[in-house]
Amino acid sequence: MIKKYLSGIKLLLIGICFSASSCEPIYIPDPIDPRLPKYTEDGNNVAGAFINDELWKSEYFPGWFSTSGEPMIQYFSSRDSLSITFFGAIDEPYYYEDISFGFRGLGVTSLAELVKLNETKIELDGINSTANAYRSSDCVAPGSGQLYFRSMTFNTETGHLTLSGTFGFNQDDPACGKISVTYGRFDFTVSDFIPM
Amino acid sequence: MKKSLLLMVILFTGTCSPMLAQVYVFSGIHQSYVRNEVVVGESPIYSWHVGGGVNLYPTLDWKKTSINAEAAFIEKGYDQHLGNQQFEFRFRYITGQATISYEALPFLSLKGGVNLALLFDTNKEKGTSTYQLFDFGLVGGLGFLENKRFGFYTRVVYGLSPMLKYYNIDAMGNFNGHIHDLKNTCFMVGLRINIYDKKISLRN
Numbered sequence: 001m002i003k004k005y006l007s008g009i010k011l012l013l014i015g016i017c018f019s020a021s022s023c024e025p026i027y028i029p030d031p032i033d034p035r036l037p038k039y040t041e042d043g044n045n046v047a048g049a050f051i052n053d054e055l056w057k058s059e060y061f062p063g064w065f066s067t068s069g070e071p072m073i074q075y076f077s078s079r080d081s082l083s084i085t086f087f088g089a090i091d092e093p094y095y096y097e098d099i100s101f102g103f104r105g106l107g108v109t110s111l112a113e114l115v116k117l118n119e120t121k122i123e124l125d126g127i128n129s130t131a132n133a134y135r136s137s138d139c140v141a142p143g144s145g146q147l148y149f150r151s152m153t154f155n156t157e158t159g160h161l162t163l164s165g166t167f168g169f170n171q172d173d174p175a176c177g178k179i180s181v182t183y184g185r186f187d188f189t190v191s192d193f194i195p196m
Numbered sequence: 197m198k199k200s201l202l203l204m205v206i207l208f209t210g211t212c213s214p215m216l217a218q219v220y221v222f223s224g225i226h227q228s229y230v231r232n233e234v235v236v237g238e239s240p241i242y243s244w245h246v247g248g249g250v251n252l253y254p255t256l257d258w259k260k261t262s263i264n265a266e267a268a269f270i271e272k273g274y275d276q277h278l279g280n281q282q283f284e285f286r287f288r289y290i291t292g293q294a295t296i297s298y299e300a301l302p303f304l305s306l307k308g309g310v311n312l313a314l315l316f317d318t319n320k321e322k323g324t325s326t327y328q329l330f331d332f333g334l335v336g337g338l339g340f341l342e343n344k345r346f347g348f349y350t351r352v353v354y355g356l357s358p359m360l361k362y363y364n365i366d367a368m369g370n371f372n373g374h375i376h377d378l379k380n381t382c383f384m385v386g387l388r389i390n391i392y393d394k395k396i397s398l399r400n
Binding site for chain 2: 026027028029031032033034035038039145146147148150165166167168169182183184185
């Protein structure tokens with residue numbers, strides 16, 4: 001009887017270990033510039049960019065009991081606007097810095113509907129589509145540039161969306177000066193969509 | 197790639213019937229680097245290789261010309277320096293090589309042929325899915341004292357096929373086609389030990 005319980009516990013531990021290890025973000029270095037993650041469309045749960053030539057990284061650690069770094073996708077029905085935020089940090093010296101995008105009138109009201117944006121390049125004009133690298137709460141000037149949703153796939157069985165793409169934009173903020181975000185790329189599998 | 201494979205098959209099958217002359221093992225060091233136009237701050241590395249081969253003489257009359265087939269393990273790669281960071285790229289290959297050897301002098305052989313390498317491991321996460329599995333190149337070199345128990349060799353493997361096929365992404369995130377780049381080059385020197393040498397015993 002004890003043996004039976006022990007083998008059950010063993011199986012459970014193996015299952016937990018397997019689940020935990022399979023949820024680690026997969027950081028494949030870019031073959032041209034290995035400071036950045038390679039551009040992938042596999043849901044590796046990483047993003048990277050240069051902010052004023054400093055490396056910025058975002059990593060999502062999904063888990064059963066706690067998660068960290070999951071991109072936040074919010075929909076504001078009153079304004080028909082969508083926001084996507086990648087939580088990340090500058091590598092050296094280490095400090096948190098998030099990159100956020102906002103869009104009006106895309107007609108996306110759920111996670112599954114985000115696949116409408118597959119292969120879509122959105123020009124960030126600073127009016128209907130904006131970007132922001134939150135260097136501090138004072139940096140509010142909208143960025144202009146481009147966000148490219150290159151691959152958006154929704155798994156109806158799991159309810160997960162894999163979103164992959166690239167971005168680049170510039171901000172000229174009176175308080176924070178010029179901020180240049182270049183060589184941005186992201187590849188996440190997410191499940192949360194927050195209607196507001 | 198198909199043509200090169202066919203050429204190697206022809207070379208190997210053409211040597212099935214003739215008399216076996218030499219079987220040997222070899223090991224040495226090499227300088228490896230990549231010729232390219234996309235990676236910045238790269239520098240060559242020094243590593244080692246080990247393998248074995250056979251020297252086959254098509255007929256008994258061919259005293260000076262032989263066909264050479266080798267298999268080897270070799271680590272190629274490069275280092276990349278970006279800012280104050282250094283990144284190491286290492287690629288481990290199993291290679292098959294077919295060359296024609298001509299004995300220009302009693303102690304000196306000239307060799308030329310083709311080299312086909314299979315990438316089986318790298319030091320990068322999912323490296324075998326990032327880089328091309330097959331690497332095709334030309335090889336040329338010199339063999340010294342090949343009729344003795346111990347000989348030496350020097351050779352150059354000049355990669356022709358790109359190791360990398362990847363997106364060309366600009367700073368704003370536009371995809372501008374694909375990059376086909378990174379070609380291996382290896383300068384090798386080493387020691388060769390004959391473990392079976394019928395040619396020597398025939399001459400004696």
